[in-house]
Amino acid sequence: MDGEAGNGEPGTRPDRKHHRLGNSARLSRRREPGTVARSPRKPAAGPPKVRRVEHHSALPYSEIGAFMERLREQKGVAARALEFAILTAARTGEVIGARWDEINLGERLWTCPAERMKGGKEHRVPLSPAALVIIKQMAAIRCSAFVFPGGRRPAAQQHGVSDAVAPLGT
Numbered sequence: 001m002d003g004e005a006g007n008g009e010p011g012t013r014p015d016r017k018h019h020r021l022g023n024s025a026r027l028s029r030r031r032e033p034g035t036v037a038r039s040p041r042k043p044a045a046g047p048p049k050v051r052r053v054e055h056h057s058a059l060p061y062s063e064i065g066a067f068m069e070r071l072r073e074q075k076g077v078a079a080r081a082l083e084f085a086i087l088t089a090a091r092t093g094e095v096i097g098a099r100w101d102e103i104n105l106g107e108r109l110w111t112c113p114a115e116r117m118k119g120g121k122e123h124r125v126p127l128s129p130a131a132l133v134i135i136k137q138m139a140a141i142r143c144s145a146f147v148f149p150g151g152r153r154p155a156a157q158q159h160g161v162s163d164a165v166a167p168l169g170t
Contacts, residue, residue, distance in 0.1 A: 068083070068086070071083050071086075077138075077148050077149060077150060078148075078150075080134050080137060080138060080148065081095050081096055081148040083134060084098075084131060084134045084135075084147075084148070087128055087130050087131040087134070088110065088125050088127070088128075088131055090112070090123075090125060091118065093116065094112050094116050094117065094123070095148065096146075096148055097116050097146070098110065098112070098146065098147040098148060099145050099146055099147065100142070100145060100146075100147060101145070102147075103127075103135060103147065105132070105135070108126060108127045108132060109124055109125065109126060109127060110124075110125040110127055110131075111123070111124050111125075112124075112125065135147065
């Protein structure tokens with residue numbers, strides 16, 4: 001029956017109610033007008049840390065065919081990684097980290113694990129015939145666990161997929 005009598009002893013319901021009301025009153029007295037009340041135990045977060053990112057300008061849709069032709073003429077792993085990224089509509093970081101155990105040629109599917117996805121969820125990417133050609137080209141020179149190798153690191157991390165775009169004049 002302890003806690004139900006309401007006689008003001010510690011642990012009774014009225015005592016807990018007054019304790020909570022006291023906390024609310026203390027919080028409301030501490031804040032400035034026009035600010036949000038927050039627990040004194042949780043420090044306020046500082047200003048958001050925003051880093052400026054410079055994106056490449058978008059290529060007009062009417063020019064993509066000519067761009068892809070010029071890209072296919074480029075030699076090197078970074079050019080193939082960029083081409084694969086375009087064909088799969090994947091982010092550069094997902095592509096340069098692609099590993100052979102994520103590629104299923106039988107199902108023509110690439111499964112990018114949640115750890116490398118911006119949204120934190122596994123992503124299953126169907127591979128087009130053109131994307132499969134790139135996978136087969138890379139398989140012919142396979143030398144590491146990465147589909148797009150580059151020494152000790154994936155190719156685009158070492159040299160930069162952006163470097164593959166520069167000679168194409170875009």
